[in-house]
Amino acid sequence: MRRLLIISMLTLSLTSQVLIPAQAEGDAVAGAKIYLKCRSCHILEQPTNRMGPHLMQLLGRKAGSVEGFQYSPAMTEAGKTGLIWDEKNLKAFLTSPKTMIPGTSMRFWGLWEGQIDDLTAYLREQSQMKPAED
Numbered sequence: 079m080r081r082l083l084i085i086s087m088l089t090l091s092l093t094s095q096v097l098i099p100a101q102a103e104g105d106a107v108a109g110a111k112i113y114l115k116c117r118s119c120h121i122l123e124q125p126t127n128r129m130g131p132h133l134m135q136l137l138g139r140k141a142g143s144v145e146g147f148q149y150s151p152a153m154t155e156a157g158k159t160g161l162i163w164d165e166k167n168l169k170a171f172l173t174s175p176k177t178m179i180p181g182t183s184m185r186f187w188g189l190w191e192g193q194i195d196d197l198t199a200y201l202r203e204q205s206q207m208k209p210a211e212d
Protein backbone atom coordinates (compact mmCIF):
# COMPACT_ATOMS: atom_id res chain seq x y z
CA MET A 79 0.00 0.00 0.00
CA ARG A 80 2.73 2.38 0.99
CA ARG A 81 4.70 1.49 -2.14
CA LEU A 82 1.67 2.21 -4.29
CA LEU A 83 1.32 5.61 -2.69
CA ILE A 84 4.95 6.44 -3.34
CA ILE A 85 4.65 5.38 -6.93
CA SER A 86 1.56 7.46 -7.53
CA MET A 87 3.16 10.48 -5.89
CA LEU A 88 6.17 10.01 -8.12
CA THR A 89 4.00 9.87 -11.21
CA LEU A 90 2.16 12.97 -10.08
CA SER A 91 5.33 14.98 -9.62
CA LEU A 92 6.66 13.84 -12.98
CA THR A 93 3.47 14.83 -14.75
CA SER A 94 3.30 18.24 -13.13
CA GLN A 95 6.87 18.92 -14.20
CA VAL A 96 5.95 18.20 -17.77
CA LEU A 97 2.98 20.55 -17.54
CA ILE A 98 4.97 23.57 -16.36
CA PRO A 99 5.18 25.93 -19.36
CA ALA A 100 8.50 27.29 -20.55
CA GLN A 101 9.39 30.14 -18.21
CA ALA A 102 11.16 32.25 -20.84
CA GLU A 103 7.84 32.80 -22.60
CA GLY A 104 6.16 34.09 -19.46
CA ASP A 105 3.01 32.90 -17.78
CA ALA A 106 -0.11 34.72 -18.95
CA VAL A 107 -2.16 33.60 -15.95
CA ALA A 108 0.36 35.10 -13.54
CA GLY A 109 0.54 38.13 -15.86
CA ALA A 110 -3.19 38.75 -15.47
CA LYS A 111 -2.63 39.25 -11.73
CA ILE A 112 0.29 41.58 -12.33
CA TYR A 113 -1.90 43.59 -14.68
CA LEU A 114 -3.98 44.59 -11.66
CA LYS A 115 -1.15 47.03 -10.95
CA CYS A 116 -1.80 48.74 -14.28
CA ARG A 117 -5.61 48.63 -14.21
CA SER A 118 -6.08 51.72 -12.10
CA CYS A 119 -4.70 53.76 -15.00
CA HIS A 120 -5.15 51.56 -18.08
CA ILE A 121 -8.17 49.76 -19.55
CA LEU A 122 -7.48 46.76 -21.73
CA GLU A 123 -10.91 45.59 -22.86
CA GLN A 124 -12.29 48.67 -24.55
CA PRO A 125 -10.99 51.92 -26.06
CA THR A 126 -11.57 54.08 -22.99
CA ASN A 127 -8.82 56.22 -21.52
CA ARG A 128 -8.27 56.75 -17.83
CA MET A 129 -5.25 58.40 -16.29
CA GLY A 130 -3.34 56.48 -18.97
CA PRO A 131 -4.35 55.59 -22.55
CA HIS A 132 -6.28 52.36 -23.15
CA LEU A 133 -4.05 49.38 -23.94
CA MET A 134 -6.35 47.52 -26.33
CA GLN A 135 -4.41 45.84 -29.16
CA LEU A 136 -1.22 47.16 -27.59
CA LEU A 137 1.35 44.89 -29.20
CA GLY A 138 2.24 46.28 -32.62
CA ARG A 139 0.72 49.68 -31.82
CA LYS A 140 2.62 52.90 -32.41
CA ALA A 141 3.62 54.74 -29.22
CA GLY A 142 1.57 57.81 -28.37
CA SER A 143 -1.13 57.01 -30.93
CA VAL A 144 -4.41 56.72 -28.99
CA GLU A 145 -6.72 59.45 -30.18
CA GLY A 146 -8.05 61.80 -27.58
CA PHE A 147 -5.38 60.98 -25.02
CA GLN A 148 -3.16 63.80 -23.83
CA TYR A 149 0.32 62.26 -24.02
CA SER A 150 3.48 63.88 -22.74
CA PRO A 151 5.50 65.60 -25.50
CA ALA A 152 8.16 62.90 -24.93
CA MET A 153 5.75 60.03 -25.72
CA THR A 154 4.29 61.82 -28.75
CA GLU A 155 7.81 62.37 -30.05
CA ALA A 156 8.75 58.72 -29.47
CA GLY A 157 5.82 57.66 -31.63
CA LYS A 158 6.69 60.17 -34.35
CA THR A 159 10.22 58.85 -34.52
CA GLY A 160 8.90 55.34 -35.04
CA LEU A 161 8.61 53.66 -31.64
CA ILE A 162 6.33 50.61 -31.89
CA TRP A 163 5.19 48.64 -28.84
CA ASP A 164 6.67 45.28 -29.69
CA GLU A 165 7.66 42.96 -26.87
CA LYS A 166 11.23 44.15 -26.68
CA ASN A 167 10.29 47.82 -26.40
CA LEU A 168 7.49 47.11 -23.97
CA LYS A 169 9.83 45.21 -21.67
CA ALA A 170 12.39 48.01 -21.78
CA PHE A 171 9.67 50.57 -20.97
CA LEU A 172 8.27 48.59 -18.05
CA THR A 173 11.73 48.01 -16.61
CA SER A 174 12.10 51.76 -16.31
CA PRO A 175 9.67 54.11 -18.08
CA LYS A 176 11.79 57.20 -17.34
CA THR A 177 15.00 55.67 -18.63
CA MET A 178 13.49 54.62 -21.92
CA ILE A 179 11.39 57.75 -22.45
CA PRO A 180 12.78 60.62 -20.39
CA GLY A 181 9.93 63.03 -19.74
CA THR A 182 7.16 60.41 -19.85
CA SER A 183 4.20 61.19 -17.64
CA MET A 184 3.79 57.55 -16.63
CA ARG A 185 4.77 57.35 -12.98
CA PHE A 186 5.36 53.69 -12.49
CA TRP A 187 8.19 51.43 -11.46
CA GLY A 188 8.75 48.30 -9.49
CA LEU A 189 8.34 45.17 -11.61
CA TRP A 190 10.81 42.30 -11.49
CA GLU A 191 12.13 40.90 -14.73
CA GLY A 192 10.08 37.69 -14.30
CA GLN A 193 6.94 39.74 -13.67
CA ILE A 194 7.54 41.67 -16.88
CA ASP A 195 7.79 38.40 -18.84
CA ASP A 196 4.51 37.18 -17.34
CA LEU A 197 2.80 40.51 -17.93
CA THR A 198 4.00 40.60 -21.53
CA ALA A 199 2.66 37.08 -22.08
CA TYR A 200 -0.73 38.27 -20.81
CA LEU A 201 -0.69 41.40 -22.98
CA ARG A 202 0.33 39.30 -25.98
CA GLU A 203 -2.64 37.02 -25.37
CA GLN A 204 -4.98 40.00 -24.93
CA SER A 205 -3.67 41.79 -28.02
CA GLN A 206 -4.55 38.77 -30.13
CA MET A 207 -8.14 38.93 -28.97
CA LYS A 208 -10.65 40.79 -31.05
CA PRO A 209 -12.18 43.89 -29.46
CA ALA A 210 -15.35 43.10 -27.51
CA GLU A 211 -18.52 43.51 -29.57
CA ASP A 212 -21.25 45.72 -28.20
Ligand code: HEC
Binds near residue numbers: 116120
Ligand atom coordinates in the same frame (compact mmCIF):
# COMPACT_ATOMS: atom_id res chain seq x y z
C1 HEC B 1 -0.39 55.88 -12.18
C2 HEC B 1 -0.97 55.58 -13.46
C3 HEC B 1 -0.30 54.50 -14.31
C4 HEC B 1 0.00 53.20 -13.98
C5 HEC B 1 -0.19 52.51 -12.64
C6 HEC B 1 0.55 52.59 -15.18
N1 HEC B 1 0.57 53.50 -16.21
FE1 HEC B 1 1.13 53.13 -18.11
N2 HEC B 1 0.82 55.09 -18.61
C7 HEC B 1 0.33 56.07 -17.73
C8 HEC B 1 0.34 57.36 -18.40
C9 HEC B 1 -0.09 58.69 -17.81
C10 HEC B 1 0.84 57.12 -19.72
C11 HEC B 1 1.11 58.15 -20.81
C12 HEC B 1 2.59 58.46 -20.72
C13 HEC B 1 3.07 59.63 -21.55
O1 HEC B 1 2.28 60.26 -22.28
O2 HEC B 1 4.28 59.93 -21.45
C14 HEC B 1 1.11 55.69 -19.80
C15 HEC B 1 1.59 55.05 -20.94
C16 HEC B 1 1.77 53.69 -21.08
C17 HEC B 1 2.14 53.02 -22.29
C18 HEC B 1 2.33 53.68 -23.66
C19 HEC B 1 0.99 53.63 -24.36
C20 HEC B 1 0.91 54.32 -25.70
O3 HEC B 1 -0.22 54.47 -26.21
O4 HEC B 1 1.95 54.71 -26.25
C21 HEC B 1 2.20 51.69 -22.01
C22 HEC B 1 2.57 50.57 -22.98
C23 HEC B 1 1.89 51.53 -20.61
N3 HEC B 1 1.63 52.76 -20.08
C24 HEC B 1 1.85 50.32 -19.95
C25 HEC B 1 1.61 50.18 -18.58
C26 HEC B 1 1.63 48.91 -17.90
C27 HEC B 1 1.81 47.56 -18.57
C28 HEC B 1 1.41 49.17 -16.58
C29 HEC B 1 1.41 48.21 -15.41
C30 HEC B 1 2.65 47.52 -15.17
C31 HEC B 1 1.23 50.62 -16.44
N4 HEC B 1 1.37 51.18 -17.68
C32 HEC B 1 0.95 51.27 -15.25
C33 HEC B 1 -0.09 55.86 -16.45
C34 HEC B 1 0.07 54.68 -15.73
